[in-house]
Amino acid sequence: MSRVSLIQGNQAVAEGAIAAGVTFFGGYPITPSTEVAEALAKKLPANGGKFVQMEDEIAGIGVIIGASLAGKKVMTATSGPGFSLKQELLGYACIAEIPMVIVNVQRMGPSTGQPTAPAQGDVMQARWGTHGDHSIIALTPSSVPECFDLTIKAYELSEKYRTPVILLLDEVVGHMRERIDLPDSYETLVKPQRKLPVVSPEEYKAYKPDSDLVPAMAPFGKGYRWHVTGLVHDEYGFPDGSPAATQKCLDRLQDKINYNLDEIVLYENYLMEDAEIAVVAYGGTARTAYAAIDAARSKGIKAGLFRPITMWPFPSKQIKEIAGKVKHVIVAEMNQGQYVIEVERVVAGKVPVTLHAKYNSEAITPDELLATITGLK
Numbered sequence: 001m002s003r004v005s006l007i008q009g010n011q012a013v014a015e016g017a018i019a020a021g022v023t024f025f026g027g028y029p030i031t032p033s034t035e036v037a038e039a040l041a042k043k044l045p046a047n048g049g050k051f052v053q054m055e056d057e058i059a060g061i062g063v064i065i066g067a068s069l070a071g072k073k074v075m076t077a078t079s080g081p082g083f084s085l086k087q088e089l090l091g092y093a094c095i096a097e098i099p100m101v102i103v104n105v106q107r108m109g110p111s112t113g114q115p116t117a118p119a120q121g122d123v124m125q126a127r128w129g130t131h132g133d134h135s136i137i138a139l140t141p142s143s144v145p146e147c148f149d150l151t152i153k154a155y156e157l158s159e160k161y162r163t164p165v166i167l168l169l170d171e172v173v174g175h176m177r178e179r180i181d182l183p184d185s186y187e188t189l190v191k192p193q194r195k196l197p198v199v200s201p202e203e204y205k206a207y208k209p210d211s212d213l214v215p216a217m218a219p220f221g222k223g224y225r226w227h228v229t230g231l232v233h234d235e236y237g238f239p240d241g242s243p244a245a246t247q248k249c250l251d252r253l254q255d256k257i258n259y260n261l262d263e264i265v266l267y268e269n270y271l272m273e274d275a276e277i278a279v280v281a282y283g284g285t286a287r288t289a290y291a292a293i294d295a296a297r298s299k300g301i302k303a304g305l306f307r308p309i310t311m312w313p314f315p316s317k318q319i320k321e322i323a324g325k326v327k328h329v330i331v332a333e334m335n336q337g338q339y340v341i342e343v344e345r346v347v348a349g350k351v352p353v354t355l356h357a358k359y360n361s362e363a364i365t366p367d368e369l370l371a372t373i374t375g376l377k
Contacts, residue, residue: 003182009147009173010077012180013103014039016151017075019183021191022101023049026063027076028056031115032171033105036077057085061102065089068098069228071219073155073192077103080113083122084129090164091130092230094253097207097215099158099194101151103167105174106283108361117361118171120283120334124341126166127312133250135257137264138166138312142286144178150309152192157264159194161256162214168311170334172284172363197224205235207249213256257313266309267318271297275304277373278322280343281332282308284363289332291366296373303373314342323350328376332356332369 007015013036017025025040037053044051050067054060057078064074078086083104093100106122108114122129126138137157141147151167158165183189197204197216206226209215215235218224227237232249234240257264271293272278281289286307296303306322308315323329328351331340340355347353356372358364 003184004179005182006177006179007144008035008175008177009141009144009169010035010105010175011039012144012147013077013151013167013169014043015182016148017101018043018047019148019186019189020073020152020155022073022075022155023047024052024064024067024072024074025049025076026052026054026067026074027060027078028054028082030057030079030082032107032174033077033079033103035174036103036105040075057082058089061086061089061093064100065093065098068100069220071222073099073159075101075103077105079105080107080109080115081111083125087125087129091132091134093164094130094134094136095132095230095232095249096228097162097217097253098164099162099217100164101154101158101167102164103169106168106170108359114361116171118284118334118363119359119361120170120285121338121359122168123311123333123335123338126168134253135163136166136312137161137163137257137310138168139266139309140168140283140311141173141309142283142307143173144176145180147173148180148182153266155192159192160214161260162194162217163257168283170283172287176284201225206237207233208235209252209256213252213259261313261317264310265313265315265318267315268305268307268309270305270307272304272306272322274302275325276302276327277304277330277376278326278328279303279305279330279332279369279373280308280319280339281305282311282339285332285334288364288366288369292369292373295366295370299374301373311339314346316346319343319346323347327351329353330356330372330376332364332372334364335359
C-alpha cells in the first residue's frame with residue numbers, strides 16, 4: 001500500500017531519512033533547509049529516534065559524528081554559511097571514515113547573502129571545501145520524489161563506503177511542492193547497513209580494509225575499542241605520520257571511491273540519442289532545461305540534456321562520451337560558473353563549451369536557456 005502526499009523537497013528528504021533508518025539528527029535551523037529539521041523534530045521521536053538542536057552549526061556536525069561512532073544512522077542539514085562552518089569536521093569525518101549524510105540546501109551567497117533566494121553556488125565547496133586530499137560523494141536531486149529516493153541512496157553509499165555523503169539541493173528543489181507516492185510503512189524497506197566486524201574485539205583493527213578497501217566499523221559500546229583521530233593513522237587508528245603510512249592512508253581514501261565509480265556515478269540522459277547540442281544542468285536548473293530542450297526540438301534543433309545526479313565524483317567518462325558525439329555543450333547553472341570548469345577540463349577543447357549563468361537571486365527560465373540554445377553559431 002502507498003499514500004500520495006503533496007510535500008516539499010525538504011520534507012521528502014526527512015521522509016527519506018526515516019525510510020533509510022535514521023535515528024539521530026543534530027543541527028541548527030537555517031533558511032532554506034529548516035523544514036528538514038522541523039519535520040525530523042516531529043518524526044524521529046515518533047520512530048524511536050532522537051532530535052537535538054545544537055547551539056551552532058559546528059556542534060551540529062560534531063554531535064552526529066559521535067552518534068555515528070555509536071552505530072547510529074545520522075543526519076544534519078544546513079545552508080550557506082552553516083555549510084561553511086561544518087567544513088572542518090566534515091574533513092575529520094572523511095579521514096576518520098565516519099558515515100553520515102549532510103544536507104545542504106543552497107542559497108544565494110556569499111556570507112548571509114540572500115537566505116531565501118535560489119542559487120547553486122556551493123558546488124565547488126561541496127568538492128573542495130575541506131583542506132587536504134580526499135574523495136567525497138555528493139548527490140543532487142531535481143524533484144521531490146528524487147529527494148526521497150536520493151536520501152535513501154545517500155545512506156546506501158555512506159554506509160557501504162564508510163564516508164560522508166552530501167545531499168546537495170538548491171532552494172528551488174527544497175521548497176517546491178510535488179506529489180509523491182510514499183509507502184504506507186517503511187518497515188518493509190531494506191535499510192542500508194554498514195559493514196560490522198566478524199573478528200573478535202582482540203583481533204579488530206578499525207582501519208584494516210577488506211578487499212573492497214573499506215574497513216568494517218564496530219560501534220562504540222559493543223565491546224570493541226579503537227582510536228579515532230583526525231591525524232593520518234595506522235590500521236588501529238593511532239597516529240602514524242610516516243611517509244609510507246601517509247600515502248597508504250590517503251590513497252585508500254581515494255581508491256575506495258574511484259574503484260567503484262560505475263556504482264556511485266548516477267546520471268540521466270534526456271533526448272541525447274541524436275543530440276547535436278548537449279545541455280548539462282543539475283538540480284532545479286535541470287527542470288528548466290527539460291522545457292527549453294522540448295522547445296528547441298519543436299524548432300528542429302537537436303538538443304538534449306545530460307543531468308548529473310552524482311555531482312561528485314565528477315562523471316568524467318560520460319562527459320567524454322558526450323564530447324565525442326555532439327557539436328556544442330552548454331552548461332546551465334545558478335552561479336558565475338563552477339561546474340562548467342570541470343566540464344571544460346574533461347571536454348578538453350573537443351567541442352565548444354558555453355556557460356549559461358544566472359546569479360541574480362532568480363532561477364533560470366526556459367526562455368532564457370532556449371535563447372542560448374538557438375543563439376549558438
